[in-house]
Amino acid sequence: MKRSWPVLGLLVLLSSSCKKKDDPADTVQPPAAQPPTNPQPQPPSGSLNLEIYTDDLHQGGAFEYPGGGNQDLAFNDTSNPAVGSACMRYGWNGLDTSSLVQHIFVGVDLMHTGDLSTYASTPGKDLRSGNYTQVSFDARGGLSADVVVKVEVADDGLQSTPAPCIVLSATGLLDDSTPGNPVASCTNKAALLSTWQSYSLNVSSSDLTSVKDYLKATFIYKGAPATTGSGGTILFDQILYKP
Numbered sequence: 001m002k003r004s005w006p007v008l009g010l011l012v013l014l015s016s017s018c019k020k021k022d023d024p025a026d027t028v029q030p031p032a033a034q035p036p037t038n039p040q041p042q043p044p045s046g047s048l049n050l051e052i053y054t055d056d057l058h059q060g061g062a063f064e065y066p067g068g069g070n071q072d073l074a075f076n077d078t079s080n081p082a083v084g085s086a087c088m089r090y091g092w093n094g095l096d097t098s099s100l101v102q103h104i105f106v107g108v109d110l111m112h113t114g115d116l117s118t119y120a121s122t123p124g125k126d127l128r129s130g131n132y133t134q135v136s137f138d139a140r141g142g143l144s145a146d147v148v149v150k151v152e153v154a155d156d157g158l159q160s161t162p163a164p165c166i167v168l169s170a171t172g173l174l175d176d177s178t179p180g181n182p183v184a185s186c187t188n189k190a191a192l193l194s195t196w197q198s199y200s201l202n203v204s205s206s207d208l209t210s211v212k213d214y215l216k217a218t219f220i221y222k223g224a225p226a227t228t229g230s231g232g233t234i235l236f237d238q239i240l241y242k243p
């Protein structure tokens with residue numbers, strides 16, 4: 001029931017840092033006054049976090065689905081970050097989207113490519129060499145009555161293979177079922193509070209073979225379809241894939 005409504009593809013370039021290499025040690029006897037160079041120990045390959053968002057979006061890009069307004073997405077909210085100088089904010093006022101006229105769901109996808117036009121044609125990322133076992137993030141926010149936000153991570157973009165997920169609600173008790181879709185697809189639940197909380201989702205190697213969506217956050221309206229809710233806001237910080 002989602003995706004493929006283009007909107008905003010935010011191109012974010014990967015920032016790569018180069019590490020200076022130490023000169024190879026001299027094979028001759030070093031002068032007495034010169035202590036041997038002590039190269040920084042390099043962590044074993046695959047033991048580093050993959051940073052998706054820390055003060056800025058570090059991988060790929062983002063798009064809203066469906067597009068067409070009544071949503072607000074920012075990657076530079078400096079009002080009250082969990083860590084560092086900024087956090088990500090995504091809000092919805094509960095009103096209809098326009099490219100698909102409905103108010104049952106809206107979402108934001110942190111995707112593997114920088115632009116939505118290349119999303120379908122670009123194979124998912126094989127992240128298995130990172131040995132990630134969990135995806136963690138900090139979140140806070142506020143949701144109006146009957147609105148939940150479902151967070152999914154490490155998705156291959158196929159609806160047939162569900163991704164690790166969690167449904168956040170004011171009480172922490174609601175799932176992602178709706179009147180029109182009464183069977184919940186995600187039964188992992190927690191509360192979204194106005195203060196920062198840390199969340200963690202386990203991922204297995206099989207979740208990491210072809211990742212197109214690093215993280216998706218979908219507001220879902222569970223009220224009577226004929227009425228509209230008033231949406232909600234969620235803020236994210238420190239979205240990390242961790243070994």
Ligand SMILES: [Ca+2]
Pocket residue numbers: 054055056081082083084085086087237238
């Ligand atoms: Ca931050």
